[in-house]
Amino acid sequence: MSEHGDVQGEFEFDHRWAEAAEHKEPSARARMLAARWKENPPGPVPFRGEVGPVTPRRSSWISTAVVLGCVAAVIVLLGYAQTHGLR
Structure with missing residues (x-):
């Protein structure tokens, strides 16, 4: 039984030994x-891409007004239904 424990200690991976290796194999992605x-070298890529035309965005206050308007309409409808006894 003690012999088995000694053999297992021999096969443990030594990270220091692996890091000290002179030649390191590139990853599979690097090899690919x-x-x-x-066969087909990539073309040059600028540091920053070209900026295309900027499309105008709708203001956020318009979206906020639409949402608040819908909430107000629901509140008014619920109040109307409650005061007139509608369910």
């Missing part, structure tokens, strides 16, 4: 991109 770019 390198193979793809060997």
